[in-house]
Amino acid sequence: MTVSINGWDPYNRGCPSRRLLDRIGDRWTVLIVGALDDGPQRFTALASRVDGISQKMLTQTLRSLERDSLITRTIYPEMPPRVEYELTALGRSLQEPLRALEEWAVAHMTEIAARHDEHEPA
Numbered sequence: 001m002t003v004s005i006n007g008w009d010p011y012n013r014g015c016p017s018r019r020l021l022d023r024i025g026d027r028w029t030v031l032i033v034g035a036l037d038d039g040p041q042r043f044t045a046l047a048s049r050v051d052g053i054s055q056k057m058l059t060q061t062l063r064s065l066e067r068d069s070l071i072t073r074t075i076y077p078e079m080p081p082r083v084e085y086e087l088t089a090l091g092r093s094l095q096e097p098l099r100a101l102e103e104w105a106v107a108h109m110t111e112i113a114a115r116h117d118e119h120e121p122a
Helices: 018-023 027-037 043-049 056-067 089-119
Strands: 071-076 082-087
Touching: 018 027, 018 071, 027 043, 027 056, 027 082, 027 089, 043 056, 043 082, 043 089
Parallel strands: none
Antiparallel strands: 071 082
16 A cells, blocks of 8 residues: 655655654554643653653653644743643644554454463463
């Protein structure tokens, strides 16, 4: 299957759309976009919600998502400053396909785990 819309072809290694697929296919991106489904979140709330993500990886992923215009970062002029992350309209448009991927993984995990067990050496 070849997908080429407006000249973008993710099957071509030099196409920027491939980097975007790498970004949105990253497990941390999937989980952060899902965590932001409930609305704006602070860094510490995201870190708690996305179990196992390091501060460094959370920071890097949030910066990448902001650079790709999938989230916004709002700094409130308070003492101490409060920072919140929220999905943009573009980021919200990504929720449905990522939610479908997440639901597929959960629905098929038992079957896949059983297959892994079959292939483990005795």
